[in-house]
Every structure is written in C-alpha cells, then in structure tokens.
Amino acid sequence: MDRLRYKIAVLGGTGAQGSGLALRLSAAGHAVTLGSRDGGRAQRAAEQLSGRSRTRVSGSENPAAAAGADIVILTVPYSVQRGTVEAVLTELQGKVLVDATAPLMPPKVGTVQLPAGRSAVAAIQQLAGETVRVVSAFQNVSAQHLNELDHEVDCDVLVCGNDRDACDVVIGLCSDIGLRGFFAGPIENSVAAEALTSVLITINRRYKIAGAGIRITGPK
Amino acid sequence: MDRLRYKIAVLGGTGAQGSGLALRLSAAGHAVTLGSRDGGRAQRAAEQLSGRSRTRVSGSENPAAAAGADIVILTVPYSVQRGTVEAVLTELQGKVLVDATAPLMPPKVGTVQLPAGRSAVAAIQQLAGETVRVVSAFQNVSAQHLNELDHEVDCDVLVCGNDRDACDVVIGLCSDIGLRGFFAGPIENSVAAEALTSVLITINRRYKIAGAGIRITGPK
Numbered sequence: 560m561d562r563l564r565y566k567i568a569v570l571g572g573t574g575a576q577g578s579g580l581a582l583r584l585s586a587a588g589h590a591v592t593l594g595s596r597d598g599g600r601a602q603r604a605a606e607q608l609s610g611r612s613r614t615r616v617s618g619s620e621n622p623a624a625a626a627g628a629d630i631v632i633l634t635v636p637y638s639v640q641r642g643t644v645e646a647v648l649t650e651l652q653g654k655v656l657v658d659a660t661a662p663l664m665p666p667k668v669g670t671v672q673l674p675a676g677r678s679a680v681a682a683i684q685q686l687a688g689e690t691v692r693v694v695s696a697f698q699n700v701s702a703q704h705l706n707e708l709d710h711e712v713d714c715d716v717l718v719c720g721n722d723r724d725a726c727d728v729v730i731g732l733c734s735d736i737g738l739r740g741f742f743a744g745p746i747e748n749s750v751a752a753e754a755l756t757s758v759l760i761t762i763n764r765r766y767k768i769a770g771a772g773i774r775i776t777g778p779k
Numbered sequence: 780m781d782r783l784r785y786k787i788a789v790l791g792g793t794g795a796q797g798s799g800l801a802l803r804l805s806a807a808g809h810a811v812t813l814g815s816r817d818g819g820r821a822q823r824a825a826e827q828l829s830g831r832s833r834t835r836v837s838g839s840e841n842p843a844a845a846a847g848a849d850i851v852i853l854t855v856p857y858s859v860q861r862g863t864v865e866a867v868l869t870e871l872q873g874k875v876l877v878d879a880t881a882p883l884m885p886p887k888v889g890t891v892q893l894p895a896g897r898s899a900v901a902a903i904q905q906l907a908g909e910t911v912r913v914v915s916a917f918q919n920v921s922a923q924h925l926n927e928l929d930h931e932v933d934c935d936v937l938v939c940g941n942d943r944d945a946c947d948v949v950i951g952l953c954s955d956i957g958l959r960g961f962f963a964g965p966i967e968n969s970v971a972a973e974a975l976t977s978v979l980i981t982i983n984r985r986y987k988i989a990g991a992g993i994r995i996t997g998p999k
C-alpha cells in the first residue's frame with residue numbers, strides 16, 4: 560500500500576531534535592524543508608542532511624518553510640516557542656502544527672515547571688485558534704537516537720490533540736519513521752509528555768545514561 | 780541478603796489499588812495493616828487478603844493503622860485525599876507517606892485536570908510539612924494487575940520526592956513486589972505520573988485494552 564508523501568516543514572530544524580526528525584522523515588520519503596530564523600543556516604543544515612538521506616532536504620526561513628508545507632513541526636526551545644508560532648501564524652492557517660515543545664526552564668531542566676500550571680502546547684492551540692490543528696508529539700524522543708538512522712529508537716510517542724484526524728496523521732508519521740505513536744487524549748493531556756521530559760532528564764542523570772525513553776505497555 | 784521487613788499501613792486499603800499493593804507487600808513478607816474510615820470493613824478485607832498471603836494482614840481505622848506503621852501508603856480517591864491525610868497528620872509525624880493519588884476529576888477522568896495547575900501529591904507535602912517525608916509512587920500501576928499475584932506487572936513506577944533516602948526506601952518496596960521503581964525527581968515532578976494516569980485511561984479506551992502501563996527505557 561502506498562503511503563502518503565507529505566510536504567513537511569521542521570521549524571527549528573537546525574537543532575538536534577529537529578534535524579533528527581527531519582532526517583528520519585526525509586529518509587521515509589517525505590519532502591522535508593528545514594526552517595530557521597536564518598535562511599542561510601537552514602540551507603547549510605539541509606545540505607548536510609541531504610547527504611545522509613535518499614530524498615533531498617531543503618532549507619529556508621521559517622515563514623517560507625511553513626508556507627510551502629502541508630504539515631509544520633515545531634522543535635524550538637520553550638523560550639522562543641510562542642514568538643516562532645506568531646511569526647508564521649498566517650502560513651499555518653488550515654494546517655496541522657505538530658508541536659514538540661517541552662517547557663524546560665533552565666537551569667533546573669530536570670524539575671517540572673509548567674508555565675501557568677498547564678501545557679505549553681495547549682497554550683499554542685489557544686493562541687493559534689481552531690483554524691490551526693495543533694498536535695502535541697515527540698517530546699520524549701531523544702535527539703541522539705533520532706540522529707542515528709540505523710538505530711532503533713526505544714521510545715513511544717504520546718500524541719495529543721483535539722482533532723482526531725490530525726492526530727491520526729501524526730501517528731502515521733511516527734510509524735513512517737519507526738516509532739509507535741499512541742493517541743493520548745485532548746491537547747491539555749500534553750502536560751503528561753511535557754512533564755515526562757524533565758523526568759527523563761532526571762533519570763538520565765540519576766542512572767548515568769543518555770536518552771532514557773518510555774514505552775507504553777498493554778496495546779498489542 | 781536479608782531484606783528489611785517494614786510495618787506498612789495502606790490507607791484506603793479496601794479499594795482495588797490499595798488491596799493489590801497490600802497483597803503484594805504482604806506476600807513479600809512485610810507486616811501490612813489495611814486502613815479504612817470503617818474499621819470493621821478494614822478487618823473483613825484484611826481477612827480476605829490473609830487467606831491469599833503467607834503473612835497475616837490486619838485491618839483497622841485509618842488513625843490506628845497509621846499509628847502502628849513505619850511507612851504509610853495512601854490509596855484513596857482524589858476527592859478524599861486531603862481529608863484522609865488531615866485525619867492522620869499526628870500519626871504521620873517522622874514517617875514516610877507514600878501517596879499514590881492521581882487527581883482524576885469525574886466524569887472526564889481521561890483528561891488531565893491538575894488541581895491549581897500542580898501536583899496533587901506536592902500539595903500534600905506542603906500540607907504535611909517537612910516532618911512528614913512524602914513520596915509519590917504507584918499512580919500508573921493497574922489495580923487489576925496488582926491483584927493477580929502470579930501475574931507479572933508490565934509497568935514501572937515513577938518515584939518522586941524531596942527526601943532521597945525516603946525515595947530509595949520506596950524503590951526498595953517496588954523491587955520487593957516485582958516492580959522497577961525509578962527516582963524521577965523532586966515532589967513536583969509527580970505531575971508527570973499523575974497526568975500519565977489520565978493518558979493511560981485514554982489509551983485503555985482508545986485501544987480497547989485494560990491496564991495499559993509504562994516502561995522506562997535506557998537504564999539497564
């Protein structure tokens with residue numbers, strides 16, 4: 560059965576997590592554009608990824624990347640999450656925005672510190688309004704694992720959102736890149752994945768490992 | 780190597796989760812007392828458990844159960860969490876209180892609804908003060924799995940608390956009953972486990988299963 564091939568923009572795609580997702584999505588056959596505030600930087604990072612993938616990766620400034628995409632993935636630090644979305648709000652209309660943000664607050668990134676006591680991704684759904692279908696995903700997947708293409712990522716993805724069809728699209732993307740995505744409830748449930756990011760950082764430190772993850776048990 | 784044998788009170792021990800924990804802790808050799816608001820009900824439930832364990836289980840009203848224990852485990856619905864703790868606050872002084880509460884708000888128990896945007900267990904640490912060492916644990920373990928003694932529980936336990944020694948004691952209890960406990964950070968990180976409870980309920984419904992759980996990947 561043919562899989563759908565999407566045009567996907569990864570904003571913040573020059574960072575470790577964005578690059579890892581872009582690499583895997585590109586290797587799975589999707590048409591990926593890296594977005595950055597600095598278009599030249601995005602192009603250089605895209606050229607590097609293209610050398611590792613069977614599909615060419617493009618790079619451009621965030622608004623142009625978002626404008627050309629069916630699906631936009633956001634992988635930026637929490638401190639610039641809102642500003643990045645505001646800068647592409649026009650380009651996001653009618654699209655799926657996959658937000659991978661966890662609200663880490665340096666220096667205590669191993670401590671859960673939810674902004675205003677709620678999900679950072681739910682706040683973006685509120686900002687963008689219902690004409691943008693926001694889906695929370697990928698908070699718990701280690702960038703290091705994503706960037707090693709021949710490495711099986713031992714981590715599931717909690718997928719939250721108010722639009723079930725959009726969630727199913729993202730669960731399909733997970734499957735395309737070798738991950739299991741699970742529908743995990745409405746957008747406010749993203750709190751679980753966001754808080755888990757700090758827990759996994761704590762576990763990495765306490766048990767002296769890199770890239771702890773989670774698996775959901777029960778479903779076959 | 781000898782394991783420590785603790786005197787453990789399980790408040791709310793007549794419920795499904797409390798009974799399951801009590802059964803497994805008793806079977807592991809700990810001296811367990813079920814606590815309930817109704818002492819007679821606690822005694823009847825304790826007699827039933829005693830028939831399934833190699834160690835006798837006792838039952839009494841909550842304050843008497845807490846008074847006689849080294850470690851007190853709280854497994855009551857969120858709606859009576861605070862009242863139950865207030866009723867045994869004197870008996871908790873100097874002890875470890877293991878709070879398994881997840882703030883489920885019927886009817887939408889599959890939606891994360893954190894009270895005042897924070898951990899329900901962290902609120903108990905604040906209520907009790909530093910003379911009670913509160914540890915968050917067991918939010919994600921299915922009562923059904925716990926109650927089947929010959930059943931391997933396919934779920935890890937996130938253990939949060941401000942007192943590392945108390946957390947290590949609880950990680951030891953997990954090990955005694957066949958579970959892996961992981962130190963998951965300070966008490967406010969309990970938000971992750973509490974929110975996951977609603978996520979797991981959502982996954983149970985969506986994937987038509989019972990007793991979904993989580994495993995931490997990475998640590999050996």
